[in-house]
Amino acid sequence: MKIAERKSLCMLKGYALRRLHLGPIDFALQVGECVSIAGKSGAGKSLLLRMVADLDPHEGDALLDGAACSGMPASQWRRMVTYVAAESGWWDERVDAHFLPGTDFAALFPSVGIPAEAGAWPVARLSTGERQRLALLRALTPQNRVLLLDEPTSGLDAENTERVEQLLRNRLSTGIAILLVTHNLEQAARIATRHLLVRDGQLLEEPS
Amino acid sequence: MSPPLLGYSDLAIAAILVVLNAVLTWMLELGLTRTILIAGVRVIVQLLLVGLVLKTVFALASPALIAAVAIAMFAMASYEISSRQERRFAGPWGYGIGAGTTMLATLLVTAFALFGTLRPSPWYAPQVLIPLLGIILGNVMNGVSVSLNALNTAIVRERTAIESRLALGTDRYTALKPLQRSALRSGMIPIINQMSAAGVITLPGMMTGQILAGMDPLEAAKYQILLLFLLSGGAGLGALGAVYVAAWRITDERDRLRLDRLVQR
Numbered sequence: 118m119k120i121a122e123r124k125s126l127c128m129l130k131g132y133a134l135r136r137l138h139l140g141p142i143d144f145a146l147q148v149g150e151c152v153s154i155a156g157k158s159g160a161g162k163s164l165l166l167r168m169v170a171d172l173d174p175h176e177g178d179a180l181l182d183g184a185a186c187s188g189m190p191a192s193q194w195r196r197m198v199t200y201v202a203a204e205s206g207w208w209d210e211r212v213d214a215h216f217l218p219g220t221d222f223a224a225l226f227p228s229v230g231i232p233a234e235a236g237a238w239p240v241a242r243l244s245t246g247e248r249q250r251l252a253l254l255r256a257l258t259p260q261n262r263v264l265l266l267d268e269p270t271s272g273l274d275a276e277n278t279e280r281v282e283q284l285l286r287n288r289l290s291t292g293i294a295i296l297l298v299t300h301n302l303e304q305a306a307r308i309a310t311r312h313l314l315v316r317d318g319q320l321l322e323e324p325s
Numbered sequence: 326m327s328p329p330l331l332g333y334s335d336l337a338i339a340a341i342l343v344v345l346n347a348v349l350t351w352m353l354e355l356g357l358t359r360t361i362l363i364a365g366v367r368v369i370v371q372l373l374l375v376g377l378v379l380k381t382v383f384a385l386a387s388p389a390l391i392a393a394v395a396i397a398m399f400a401m402a403s404y405e406i407s408s409r410q411e412r413r414f415a416g417p418w419g420y421g422i423g424a425g426t427t428m429l430a431t432l433l434v435t436a437f438a439l440f441g442t443l444r445p446s447p448w449y450a451p452q453v454l455i456p457l458l459g460i461i462l463g464n465v466m467n468g469v470s471v472s473l474n475a476l477n478t479a480i481v482r483e484r485t486a487i488e489s490r491l492a493l494g495t496d497r498y499t500a501l502k503p504l505q506r507s508a509l510r511s512g513m514i515p516i517i518n519q520m521s522a523a524g525v526i527t528l529p530g531m532m533t534g535q536i537l538a539g540m541d542p543l544e545a546a547k548y549q550i551l552l553l554f555l556l557s558g559g560a561g562l563g564a565l566g567a568v569y570v571a572a573w574r575i576t577d578e579r580d581r582l583r584l585d586r587l588v589q590r
Contacts (some may be wrong), residue, residue, distance in 0.1 A: 170492055172581055191580040196494030206489030208503065256493060 133177035142320045151295040153305035156315035162298040166265040170200035196260045203267040205252030207240045264295045406470040412477040430563035468560030469567045472512030479504045497576035512564035516557045
């Protein structure tokens with residue numbers, strides 16, 4: 118693809134993002150593109166995703182289809198550019214209370230190997246892996262345009278990792294873009310088309 | 326019946342009970358002997374001192390002196406609140422949120438009582454103002470410090486849950502609402518219990534004192550009801566204010582959780 122074409126398709130842009138030891142960082146994400154981010158523990162990968170989601174005070178700004186994050190309410194930005202943390206958080210006792218009303222659990226849950234009736238389960242009954250997959254599912258709303266995923270399959274077995282990757286490929290094919298933090302280089306090679314590396318506070322292009 | 330006056334010998338007789346307690350715990354090796362004795366001495370010194378100070382203030386009835394006593398009471402209450410916080414706000418906020426909301430709620434409720442129901446003359450008559458301020462302040466202080474502490478510790482504990490909601494596009498007040506609700510409940514439960522149990526399980530301290538001092542029980546009951554209403558109003562207002570100001574301060578206008586605004590440890 119020519120550079121001019123890529124630019125016209127550019128969907129999410131970050132410029133001069135800076136916090137603590139990280140940055141200034143610039144990056145761009147195209148429609149339907151998955152970009153992987155690697156780097157040592159503590160290099161600032163999660164920090165970068167949190168900055169893009171505007172979850173921490175930072176310098177710089179991000180743009181979605183030309184609209185600045187700083188120019189709209191943070192909640193509106195995050196419904197479109199959604200961060201899914203490595204450690205999932207739960208604020209209610211039942212699983213279904215964490216999903217939008219009217220979510221079709223029967224269609225959604227089996228795609229990641231979780232029974233449809235899990236909606237009625239207490240969260241305490243879920244295993245770590247189940248929590249991780251459900252936390253990803255609840256972020257997939259109709260408004261969502263970009264997913265910022267932090268180690269989405271770190272605790273999963275091969276079968277469930279494959280299911281999650283398939284789910285992500287389906288989202289990518291609908292034009293969703295994904296920024297994927299992963300330690301798993303094979304996974305990065307399987308679903309990401311571009312590979313970046315966080316090192317010494319900078320985001321570097323990594324030859325695949 | 327005229328109120329029976331207590332002599333110091335009467336107090337000495339009552340003190341036998343405290344000493345007996347101390348001896349028993351010493352014999353049973355409960356490790357409470359020292360604490361009981363110190364508390365016993367403290368209650369003697371503190372209350373006699375307060376009695377003496379109040380006697381002087383009442384006698385002089387000088388507005389400046391009354392104001393000074395009131396300010397000293399507020400300062401001590403504010404210090405007490407901030408020292409009871411496990412997770413305090415950094416900087417002036419650590420002191421300010423508790424002190425500000427306590428002062429506001431106490432002043433409102435005290436003014437309400439002074440001008441609405443008791444109407445003493447002059448309005449700042451120390452015999453009414455100081456005990457009223459004291460008991461309202463104490464209750465507001467409890468409500469505020471319990472609620473504030475409950476809210477901040479819960480927010481630190483539930484950090485991942487709150488941030489998950491924020492990351493999904495929930496605004497800060499919606500994300501904190503359940504925590505605010507349970508913090509308010511912790512702060513209000515003592516006074517609610519006090520109202521529900523009053524007269525059935527225990528005779529409230531003030532009413533007991535008034536009856537012992539010779540007041541008609543029905544009149545004493547009316548005073549007690551008035552007081553419990555004032556106290557619950559004060560504790561509720563103070564706790565509500567503290568919980569909202571704290572929720573506002575621990576987040577920012579970009580709907581971020583700002584735990585960095587607490588004292589780091």
